[in-house]
Each structure stands twice: as C-alpha cells, then as structure tokens.
Amino acid sequence: MHSQTFTLFQLGWRLSYSHDLTLQDFEAGYPARVVGVHRNALSVLSARGAASVILSAAVEPAITVGDWLLLEMEAPRVLRLLARQSLIARIAAGSERRLQPIAANLDTLFIVTSCNDDFNLSRLERYLTLAFEAGVEPVIVLTKADLCGDVGSYLDAVRTIAPAVACVPIDATSTACAEPLAAWLGGGQTVAFVGSSGVGKSTLANTLVGSAARVTGGIREGDARGRHTTTARGMFALPSGAWVIDTPGMRELRVGAVETGMNAAFDDIERLAAQCRFHDCRHQGDRGCAVEQAVAAGTLDGRRLANYRKLQREAAQAARSTKERREHDRHYGVLNRHAQRLQREKKGRDY
Ligand SMILES: Nc1nc2c(ncn2[C@@H]2O[C@H](COP(=O)(O)OP(=O)(O)O)[C@@H](O)[C@H]2O)c(=O)[nH]1
Ligand SMILES: [Mg+2]
Ligand SMILES: [Zn+2]
Incomplete structure (x- = not known):
C-alpha cells in the first residue's frame, strides 16, 4: 500500500457532496473515495491516506469505483454512501435486467473510437446516450488520426450526430495527445474510457500515465497497461492529477432504461x-x-x-420490469437533474 496522501479536492471532492452531510456526520466520520473494489473489501483514499475497508454485510446500493463514502472515524467502516453526482451502470452480465453500478462520480466519459473501420455513428449514439443518462460530459476521442489521411471527414460525421459534443482527434501513441485532452484531465477530475477493443484505450492510458509516473490508487501499474488481473476494478491517478477509472464493466455496456439520456442524445x-x-x-x-x-x-x-427506434425499444424493454425501474430510480434519482443541466449546457455550447 502506498503512503501518498491527497487532499479532498485532489481526490475529486466537490462542495455539493457536503450538502449531503450534516455536522453530526462530520463528527462521526470522514469522506473517502473508493479506488478499488474487491470481492469483500474496498480500497479507499482519503485525506488520511490509503485504507482497506472490509465489507461485512452486503451494502445497498452496491458500492462501486469512484463512490464517496462516509467512513467511521475510529475504524474503516462504511457509515454511508454519499449521493452520487453521476453514475455509469450497465445491465449485469448474465442477467436480463439487473442494473449494476460500474463507475460513479465521473466528470467525463471519453468515448474512444478510431479513424478506421471501427468508426460507427450508431455505436457513438449509443455511448452518447449512456453518457447523458449518467450525467457525465461525453468527449469523443478519435484515435489513430496519425494513420488516417482524412481526419476531417470523421470530424464532419461526428458533427452531424453531436454538434455540441467535443471531438478530439489524437495519436494515442504520442505524448502530444495529452495537450488537446488537458481540459478534461485537470487535477481532481475523473474520467473513464469506453470503446471497442483495439481502438487504443490502453495505449492512451499508458501515454497519459507516462513512463516517469507511478500509477497510484486501486490498481497496479500492470493493470493500467491492460493486463487485467482478477480484481482490476479501480481508479488510478495521472501525473496531471486526474483520475482514470478502469473497470472490466466499462468494456461491455448494455444500456438500461435510458429515456433521459435519449432525450439529450437525440434532441433533434x-x-x-x-x-x-x-x-x-x-x-x-x-x-x-x-x-x-x-x-x-x-x-x-x-x-x-x-x-x-432501436435504442428506444431496448430502453422500453428494460423499463418494463418494475424491479429494474425501482433500481434505476434509486441509482439515478438524484442524477436526472444533473443530466438535464448537462443537456442545457450542451445546447448552449458551440464547438
Ligand atoms: N498509430 C497509432 N496506433 C495506435 C493508436 N491507438 C492505438 N494504437 C495501436 O492499436 C493497437 C490496439 O491498442 P490498444 O490500446 O490495445 O486498444 P484497446 O483494446 O482499446 O485498449 C495497439 O497496437 C496500439 O499501439 C494511435 O492513435 N495511433
Ligand atoms: Mg486495452
Ligand atoms: Zn412522428
């Protein structure tokens, strides 16, 4: 376990989390961020440093990477899960409708696709829907721009489906790619990557981490390289002070009831x-x-x-189960207002 400590703001704390805390809360406990999820333990970071929290009983709703917890002052025990500002959830593998939280309190979702055959507008629309549903700002990252003779046509195509969403062409193998992405990778900002296999997510993570840097947080350096070990559900720090969430769940995302996200992604x-x-x-x-x-x-x-229409059918099917509906509302209840604000901001923005 590393000994590096972080301030709350370095860990991604926002003042709005304080609105969920009373004075009594501050006397009983302190906030800590979940950087690793293991079978029955959590790795957390707080202003006190790194700690391991043993989960005795199942905590509802399930705690996930990026969550903020109120930990008991005397011992690392979970007093409470703090209200999430954003959440990526998926329909759990091997289940029809069970919604499983994957990553919480993200600021940005990097939707990674490359300037080649992987590029697919319908898939991008699906990811955009997911980001808006989650209350997270999407950024489309176009990798392998260095191998492509006509990056402009890809940018134009993105503009037809998401004129207000930032789209950044990069060479993920070059350290120069950090610069156009810097706006989303400042200290205390949290980002996750989604995209098909082979588009360059691991390459980008490695380039951003850089050879000089030490990967900090819930997963070891090897995991950030894509050699995924058994418990590689975690979050690691970039030299810029940003946090990258990397969990296996980000790789296969089936969307649930995403009406709010669809309203934003298909506002036309x-x-x-x-x-x-x-x-x-x-x-x-x-x-x-x-x-x-x-x-x-x-x-x-x-x-x-x-x-x-296809996404609408999927969303309607997911929403049909009242159990899933209840789970959805519990996970997202506090988020929809945030998603709507993002949508307003998106409309007001002009790239
Ligand atoms: N030239 C070039 N190669 C890239 C770029 N991004 C990824 N690659 C290569 O594409 C392959 C797959 O990348 P990887 O990061 O493993 O994709 P992942 O499955 O999304 O993690 C590797 O051989 C990378 O070196 C890029 O922007 N430019
Ligand atoms: Mg990879
Ligand atoms: Zn009509």
Missing part, C-alpha cells in the same frame, strides 16, 4: 417529434409525422432514426 428528433400531429406518434407510418417528413426531406438521416 425529440424536437421534431413535438411537431408530429399525434402526441403518441410512433414515427412509423403515422399520419402527420414530422420526424418521417424530415427523413423524406433529407434533413434527418434515416440511419439515425432507425438507431433511435
């Missing part, structure tokens, strides 16, 4: 839908459908509408 379709003749228009051969009229007029891509 939502705006058109408001003009359909019937308020319950399914945009599928209905009379007076403004959405289908836009496709016919060439102002809305038919592919985008088809993908919207």
Whole structure:
C-alpha cells in the first residue's frame, strides 16, 4: 500500500457532496473515495491516506469505483454512501435486467473510437446516450488520426450526430495527445474510457500515465497497461492529477432504461417529434409525422432514426420490469437533474 496522501479536492471532492452531510456526520466520520473494489473489501483514499475497508454485510446500493463514502472515524467502516453526482451502470452480465453500478462520480466519459473501420455513428449514439443518462460530459476521442489521411471527414460525421459534443482527434501513441485532452484531465477530475477493443484505450492510458509516473490508487501499474488481473476494478491517478477509472464493466455496456439520456442524445428528433400531429406518434407510418417528413426531406438521416427506434425499444424493454425501474430510480434519482443541466449546457455550447 502506498503512503501518498491527497487532499479532498485532489481526490475529486466537490462542495455539493457536503450538502449531503450534516455536522453530526462530520463528527462521526470522514469522506473517502473508493479506488478499488474487491470481492469483500474496498480500497479507499482519503485525506488520511490509503485504507482497506472490509465489507461485512452486503451494502445497498452496491458500492462501486469512484463512490464517496462516509467512513467511521475510529475504524474503516462504511457509515454511508454519499449521493452520487453521476453514475455509469450497465445491465449485469448474465442477467436480463439487473442494473449494476460500474463507475460513479465521473466528470467525463471519453468515448474512444478510431479513424478506421471501427468508426460507427450508431455505436457513438449509443455511448452518447449512456453518457447523458449518467450525467457525465461525453468527449469523443478519435484515435489513430496519425494513420488516417482524412481526419476531417470523421470530424464532419461526428458533427452531424453531436454538434455540441467535443471531438478530439489524437495519436494515442504520442505524448502530444495529452495537450488537446488537458481540459478534461485537470487535477481532481475523473474520467473513464469506453470503446471497442483495439481502438487504443490502453495505449492512451499508458501515454497519459507516462513512463516517469507511478500509477497510484486501486490498481497496479500492470493493470493500467491492460493486463487485467482478477480484481482490476479501480481508479488510478495521472501525473496531471486526474483520475482514470478502469473497470472490466466499462468494456461491455448494455444500456438500461435510458429515456433521459435519449432525450439529450437525440434532441433533434425529440424536437421534431413535438411537431408530429399525434402526441403518441410512433414515427412509423403515422399520419402527420414530422420526424418521417424530415427523413423524406433529407434533413434527418434515416440511419439515425432507425438507431433511435432501436435504442428506444431496448430502453422500453428494460423499463418494463418494475424491479429494474425501482433500481434505476434509486441509482439515478438524484442524477436526472444533473443530466438535464448537462443537456442545457450542451445546447448552449458551440464547438
Ligand atoms: N498509430 C497509432 N496506433 C495506435 C493508436 N491507438 C492505438 N494504437 C495501436 O492499436 C493497437 C490496439 O491498442 P490498444 O490500446 O490495445 O486498444 P484497446 O483494446 O482499446 O485498449 C495497439 O497496437 C496500439 O499501439 C494511435 O492513435 N495511433
Ligand atoms: Mg486495452
Ligand atoms: Zn412522428
């Protein structure tokens, strides 16, 4: 266990977390951030340094990487999970609907794709939906720009589906890539990477960590290189002071009930839908459908509408289970306001 200590702000603390704490809380305990999740223990970092917290009974809702906890002053025991500002969750592997928290309190989700055959607008729309649902700012990172003769066409394509989302072309193998990403990698900022295998997530993590730096936090340096060991669910610090969350769950994300995220990721379709003749228009051969009229007029891509319908079906299926609905509300209840604020900011921004 390393002995380095961090201030709360270096650990990603925001003043808004204090709103969840009373004076009594501060007397009984102190805040600590979860940097590693193991079968029945958590690795945490706090202003007191690193500690291991043994989980005696199942804590509900499940604690995940990036969570803030109130730990008991006398012994490293969990008093309370602090309200999350953002959460990436997925439908648990091998289950139809169980929502499993993967990474909490992220500031940014790097959606990584490369300037080659991996590039797929429908997949990007899926990840954008996920980010907005989670209340996290998405940034599209276009790797392998150094191998591509026409990066501009990829940027143009992204602009057609997400004009307000930042899109950064990089060579993930070059240390120069840290500079255009620096805005999201400041001290105390937390980021996670998603994207298909082979797009350069590990390469980017390694380049950002740099050879001189020591990986700090819940996982060992080898894990950040992509040699995943059994308990590699963790968060590590970059030399810039930012935190990178790397968990196996980030690699296979099936979305749950993501209506809020869809409203943000497909705000153009939502705006058109408001003009359909019937308020319950399914945009599928209905009379007076403004959405289908836009496709016919060439102002809305038919592919985008088809993908919207596909995600809507998935979301509706996930929402159908009341149990999942309850879990969803419990995980996301405090987040939807944040997601809506992000959406407003996104609209106001101009890249
Ligand atoms: N030239 C170049 N190669 C890259 C870039 N990003 C990743 N690679 C290479 O692509 C391969 C897969 O990268 P990796 O980081 O393992 O992908 P991951 O599966 O997303 O973690 C490796 O051989 C990398 O060296 C890039 O921006 N430029
Ligand atoms: Mg990898
Ligand atoms: Zn319609």
